[in-house]
Amino acid sequence: MKYAIRAGDIEHGGSASARIKSELSRAGVDATTARRAGIVAFEGEMNLIVYSDDGGTLSVIVEPDAVMIELEDTGPGIEDIDLAMTPGFSTAPVWATDLGFGAGMGLVNMQKHSDIFEIHSKLGVGTRIQCRIERKGDWAMNRREG
């Protein structure tokens, strides 16, 4: 599944991710994996809406033992990825903070819920994020987070 996300489209913000989460559940993906994938997708989708110049794509691939979430945009790119990944760092505009976003925890939260998290970004070119979420089942997650 591949979703086109439009820059600034706050009205639909998060709707692709909510759909992804419910479709994963319907496809028989365990509840914990579907929740983690939903969180990863949502944070990535909101970042495309808030920060990208021209929107981007959100794709989901269901594999036998993992769910892959990929986000791609064509700019502006992130100058300092380590800084962007710091909890609390945010350049969110006021309209996003007014909606309850811009706590600077999106990227770390995406990483936290991914077993493999890769981010590549180049200023003036764009950002590409790939997340692999292992389908471990509910019991495994409870032990990991417990």
Added chain:
Amino acid sequence: MKLCDLAELIAGSILVGEDQPDLVIDRAFAADLLSDVLALTEEQTTLITGMVNPQVMRVAEILNVIAVIFVRGKVPPASLVEYANRLNIPLVTTKKTMFETCGLMYAHGVRACRSRSTCQMSDSG
């Protein structure tokens, strides 16, 4: 406590969920910052919030939220109520503040959902 007793306790009205009065509300997380709800809750929970934008229900759907309580007299738009109906996630509105709502619920046995604090976010989980 049960959803119907909760609504009475906080002088709230049930917008969605009249058909599930016996639903058990035993834990909750309160925040206006949806980023925090996404980042910090670690189990299914009831959500207490003053936000009524469409993102609230999308977050609720992703996190399998048990019920949403809107505080400070915030009235969710019809589209949000419709969405909650479709998902079968109960909605309660109250004129009480977040603090009062939390206090009343805590005094009646509702506890914090399992969560982490922001400073724990950098420890990999």
